[in-house]
Amino acid sequence: MQESWQGGAKQESSISHGPPFRDKLEAGVDHVTVWWLDLKSIREDDWQLLESLLEDSELERSTRFHFDRDRDVYIAAHALTRGLLTWWTGLPARDWRFTAGDHGKPEVTPPPGLPRLRVNLSHTRELAAVALTVDNDVGVDVEWLERVNDVDQLAKRVFAADERALLAATPSERKTEIFLTFWTLKEAYVKAIGKGLSQPLDAFAFTLEPPVIRFDDIEADDAALWRFRHLRPTDRHKLAVGVRHPHPERLSMEIGEAPLDYLRNLGAASSSSA
Numbered sequence: 241m242q243e244s245w246q247g248g249a250k251q252e253s254s255i256s257h258g259p260p261f262r263d264k265l266e267a268g269v270d271h272v273t274v275w276w277l278d279l280k281s282i283r284e285d286d287w288q289l290l291e292s293l294l295e296d297s298e299l300e301r302s303t304r305f306h307f308d309r310d311r312d313v314y315i316a317a318h319a320l321t322r323g324l325l326t327w328w329t330g331l332p333a334r335d336w337r338f339t340a341g342d343h344g345k346p347e348v349t350p351p352p353g354l355p356r357l358r359v360n361l362s363h364t365r366e367l368a369a370v371a372l373t374v375d376n377d378v379g380v381d382v383e384w385l386e387r388v389n390d391v392d393q394l395a396k397r398v399f400a401a402d403e404r405a406l407l408a409a410t411p412s413e414r415k416t417e418i419f420l421t422f423w424t425l426k427e428a429y430v431k432a433i434g435k436g437l438s439q440p441l442d443a444f445a446f447t448l449e450p451p452v453i454r455f456d457d458i459e460a461d462d463a464a465l466w467r468f469r470h471l472r473p474t475d476r477h478k479l480a481v482g483v484r485h486p487h488p489e490r491l492s493m494e495i496g497e498a499p500l501d502y503l504r505n506l507g508a509a510s511s512s513s514a
């Protein structure tokens with residue numbers, strides 16, 4: 241599924257990824273691009289190309305995963321992140337550097353002359369995703385739909401009362417999806433503000449369709465500045481993205497499957513220049 245969304249009026253459409261665009265940087269403050277990559281679409285000989293987009297510390301970290309599936313999705317997510325940054329700017333994928341905030345949120349070290357690029361990535365079983373914008377806080381989360389059991393018990397621990405009530409009223413065959421819709425939205429928020437799970441998840445609540453956030457303590461944050469989207473990128477996954485923007489009505493979001501051929505070409509160029 242590929243979608244675009246402009247100023248709250250959702251449109252289903254096919255994204256032509258178009259050429260990599262430097263001019264996206266100028267419009268970047270009002271724009272979010274989200275790419276996802278389904279690991280089932282990656283061929284055996286793609287892995288080397290994706291790995292060649294990573295820097296040494298990422299390659300080293302990728303060797304430390306116990307399960308191959310965790311290593312693979314880590315490589316895919318980090319290649320995707322570098323690929324999207326390069327798509328927006330034209331700068332070499334391996335040259336991107338990141339620093340971590342207080343709670344570990346990676347922030348792009350901006351190359352001279354570029355605006356403040358804000359990025360966030362997420363990985364789960366068989367799916368990686370990344371969101372990119374300029375200046376504004378952005379968070380993305382993906383989850384594997386078969387991951388959870390006993391969602392009512394989990395919701396008791398982490399959801400706000402209204403969310404638990406909606407979940408309790410949901411027919412059993414849809415419970416996991418609704419649980420993960422709330423869960424990915426909540427994670428997208430805590431990842432956008434950079435606090436991760438140190439932020440209590442029951443201090444704010446979502447209503448769905450459209451996804452709207454509400455804070456128990458209205459001093460805590462301004463719900464009017466946030467925009468969220470959630471969707472099923474594949475039949476096995478749920479994805480949510482959240483952005484804080486001073487004028488959310490100006491915001492456009494482009495959410496779609498990553499252009500794998502572009503990443504392959506980038507990988508080939510990167511390995512030949514190494």
Ligand SMILES: CC(C)(COP(=O)(O)OP(=O)(O)OC[C@H]1O[C@@H](n2cnc3c(N)ncnc32)[C@H](O)[C@@H]1OP(=O)(O)O)[C@@H](O)C(=O)NCCC(=O)NCCS
Nearest residue numbers: 342343344345346361362363381382431434435436437438
């Ligand atoms: C961030 C967090 C919510 C991620 O949850 P998750 O669903 O397991 O993982 P996801 O795949 O969605 O996201 C992981 C990615 O988010 C990014 N990330 C890490 N910390 C983050 C934070 N505080 N905020 C936003 N993004 C963060 C990283 O890129 C990470 O991927 P990487 O390790 O491959 O680079 C969770 O790990 C967390 O709460 N971390 C904070 C821990 C903390 O407070 N540490 C303080 C000492 S550093």
